[in-house]
Amino acid sequence: MIRRLLLLNGVAILGVILFHSVGWGYVAMFDWAHRYDAVPADHVGTVSYYVVRFCEQLVVFSISAFLFVSGFFIAFATGRNKTIGWHLVGIRIRDLLIPYTIWTLIVWVLAALEHGLASPQDYVMDYLLGGANPAYYYVPLLIQLLLLSPFLVRWAKANYISMLVVTGVVQTAVILQYYPSLFGYDIEYLNIIPKWLFVSRIFWFSLGIVVGFNAKAFQDFLVRHKRFLLGLAIVLIPLGVIEWEIIQMIVNRGVMPHRETLLDAVYSLTVIFAFLGYYQAKIPFANTLNDWGSKSYGIYLVHSPAMTYAARIIAVFVPGILAYLILFVPIMMIAALGVPLLLMSIVNRTPLRPYYKFIFG
Amino acid sequence: MDKKLIMLDYIKQDLLKGRVSNLNADDDLLDSGILNSLGILQLVAFIDERFDYQVPDEDVVYENFHSVDAISAYLARMGGN
Numbered sequence: 253m254i255r256r257l258l259l260l261n262g263v264a265i266l267g268v269i270l271f272h273s274v275g276w277g278y279v280a281m282f283d284w285a286h287r288y289d290a291v292p293a294d295h296v297g298t299v300s301y302y303v304v305r306f307c308e309q310l311v312v313f314s315i316s317a318f319l320f321v322s323g324f325f326i327a328f329a330t331g332r333n334k335t336i337g338w339h340l341v342g343i344r345i346r347d348l349l350i351p352y353t354i355w356t357l358i359v360w361v362l363a364a365l366e367h368g369l370a371s372p373q374d375y376v377m378d379y380l381l382g383g384a385n386p387a388y389y390y391v392p393l394l395i396q397l398l399l400l401s402p403f404l405v406r407w408a409k410a411n412y413i414s415m416l417v418v419t420g421v422v423q424t425a426v427i428l429q430y431y432p433s434l435f436g437y438d439i440e441y442l443n444i445i446p447k448w449l450f451v452s453r454i455f456w457f458s459l460g461i462v463v464g465f466n467a468k469a470f471q472d473f474l475v476r477h478k479r480f481l482l483g484l485a486i487v488l489i490p491l492g493v494i495e496w497e498i499i500q501m502i503v504n505r506g507v508m509p510h511r512e513t514l515l516d517a518v519y520s521l522t523v524i525f526a527f528l529g530y531y532q533a534k535i536p537f538a539n540t541l542n543d544w545g546s547k548s549y550g551i552y553l554v555h556s557p558a559m560t561y562a563a564r565i566i567a568v569f570v571p572g573i574l575a576y577l578i579l580f581v582p583i584m585m586i587a588a589l590g591v592p593l594l595l596m597s598i599v600n601r602t603p604l605r606p607y608y609k610f611i612f613g
Numbered sequence: 614m615d616k617k618l619i620m621l622d623y624i625k626q627d628l629l630k631g632r633v634s635n636l637n638a639d640d641d642l643l644d645s646g647i648l649n650s651l652g653i654l655q656l657v658a659f660i661d662e663r664f665d666y667q668v669p670d671e672d673v674v675y676e677n678f679h680s681v682d683a684i685s686a687y688l689a690r691m692g693g694n
Contacts, residue, residue: 325650331675343646
């Protein structure tokens with residue numbers, strides 16, 4: 253089962269890329285429709301729209317999977333000690349912060365060349381909250397969870413059930429806070445917990461720690477129930493699509509950016525568990541996925557800026573492609589995966605090689 | 614070649630990309646920041662393939678994998694080739 257974690261990381265980074273690629277698909281369908289269509293058509297309810305929604309729903313588990321794997325390895329690094337040492341936590345945070353700082357600086361420089369400098373306060377807030385790029389919230393989120401890990405490990409060793417219940421309730425409460433505003437109630441003050449704050453994803457990290465400490469017991473359980481877990485995961489995909497459609501219909505504000513729902517959380521759980529339950533099943537391209545899994549942090553940091561520039565180049569020079577999502581989304585995926593892998597390969601073959609870990613983690 | 618040397622070479626060249634030149638077999642791979650958790654998994658995969666020994670999941674623990682010496686001692690105990 254442990255070997256599956258690298259593969260899960262590889263599948264998760266592919267999932268993140270697909271999620272963001274279809275996000276650009278929405279931009280092409282709605283925000284940029286005027287670039288290829290004199291009278292933009294309404295794409296809601298079209299085949300393209302539902303294919304994009306289905307793809308988005310399919311991979312909503314990705315960030316949860318990353319955090320699960322991170323939690324699992326906190327348990328590994330703890331070993332037989334009472335808890336994980338602050339020294340190790342510090343090293344892990346340093347290894348996250350150096351590449352994050354480099355890529356944040358690159359994003360800032362590119363933005364400054366285009367729009368000029370931002371205020372010092374903006375830079376400070378962007379850096380602390382991962383605001384330089386929409387995907388970078390993950391880094392401060394993971395750092396908070398790492399800082400909590402010495403306490404979470406103690407708790408997991410003392411009473412893991414209470415930890416899972418409490419963190420599960422906390423995370424569910426965060427998801428539920430969206431619902432009143434989703435359903436049209438003007439209770440914006442409830443909508444105050446951002447996704448970079450640890451409470452929004454603490455359950456996945458905690459679950460990883462608990463499974464890490466009880467790997468054998470979980471493995472037996474997951475293998476026993478793997479068919480049920482896989483079946484439930486498959487059923488939850490269309491249900492998640494339907495749930496979001498119903499929410500959008502009730503809210504009646506058109507197409508909204510997707511937010512994690514309760515069904516999404518259950519789906520994420522079943523996908524992660526089914527994936528581990530089928531740990532002996534052969535997965536196509538496993539070696540490639542393992543390789544991407546080992547490079548996932550570097551790919552994550554680079555993919556989103558790469559997609560932004562790829563999308564804008566297409567929108568300016570070949571806007572006709574935006575009309576064909578069957579072309580545009582795969583191009584975005586290739587850019588999102590290809591650019592980081594190409595940069596990694598270049599660094600690996602040049603005198604910059606000793607700095608690879610600092611650049612890509 | 615000695616298993617320790619093979620592992621040290623793999624860690625230095627493939628996992629660390631030549632960043633650390635003086636890696637010792639008794640260096641703590643995690644505690645000194647040489648490898649992260651994903652690096653440990655890559656090392657497990659390497660041992661599977663290079664030494665033709667499938668490390669059981671329950672043996673992939675910090676105590677067996679915190680240094681090249683520890684891995685080597687573990688493999689010797691298990692009779693890995």
